[in-house]
Amino acid sequence: MRILVIEDERLLADSIVALLKGDGYQAEAVYDGLDGLSQAKLDIYDLIILDVMLPGMNGFQIVKELRNNHIGLPVLMLTAKADLDDRVRGLDLGADYYLTKPFESIELLACVRALLRRQKEEVNEITFGDLHLDLSGISVSCNGESLRLSSKEFDVLRLLMQAGSSNIPKARILDQVWGYDSEAIENNVEVYIAFLRKKLRNLGSSTKIVAMRNVGYHLEIENEN
Template structure:
């Protein structure tokens, strides 16, 4: 499970990252609203932890924009303000739960687990053409055949399934799957695209990963 923390208090964000990684989650943090919004738009995260008071775009603005774009990633909103009106504003902006600072680690983990369970009950499969991606089993299936994916294969395939027939740039795949601070290069993307193409062929799927020079990749479903 991947969690994005959008929190401008660097020490707090780092502490939350450590807590989540100790609990078995894959966590990363950014410290301003604009960067957080851009990363959240990738839809590779299973949960967003979003502070209300952020430089640039506020947490309220980030949440509002994501929901306006029909991005349903669960949002746990954090704030130092405890007034009911503040909580109402956050929930109306699209947050799924509201946690007031300071909070206990156990309380944060309980909220995260509850939101992820709720999300898992709603969505556990993505479909494109004759192909289905099982988000729980981390597997790709077509007809009666199914193949397990590696972590990176799964993340790349999920991005492709999310964008479907729309092109996604190689650079965006690199940033979303390997991270903005990674030393990985675009050749890494090409390698995993090749792995996935072999798996699609093995599954005898009519779906193909199409490369458009200087533009990116997208999925197509043949006859």
């Protein structure tokens, strides 16, 4: 599970990231509202932990923009304000839950687990073109045929299907799938892209993984006008 933390207090943001990683999640922090929105729009995350007061763009504006773009991933908002009006405003704009600073680590992790559990119950499949990725069964299907994926194949294909026709840089795939602290190299991405291309061919899928030199990878539907 991948979590994006958008928080301008760097010490707090980095502490949350460390806490999440310690609990088995992949997490990264962004310290500015505009950068956070840009990152969130990649739609490659399972959850966003979002501060209200941010430079560039506040948390309310970010939630509104995400929902206007039909990005429905869960949002856990953090605020130093305990004012009821702020909480109501955030929830009305599309936030899923609120935590008021300061909070306990166990409370934050409990909220994260609850929101991710709810998200998994609501979304069990991602589709793009003729491909259907089963999030619970770790398999991909096309035209009634299904193939099991390895964990890395699943993670790479999930990123690609979530991004769709938008390019994902090779370095980002490496970071998101293998982790920032991994000793894996970009060649690992190329190897798994090759594995996935073979499996998509075996399924007879019209969805292709396209490489753009010095840009990244994206999906295309063959013969799409």
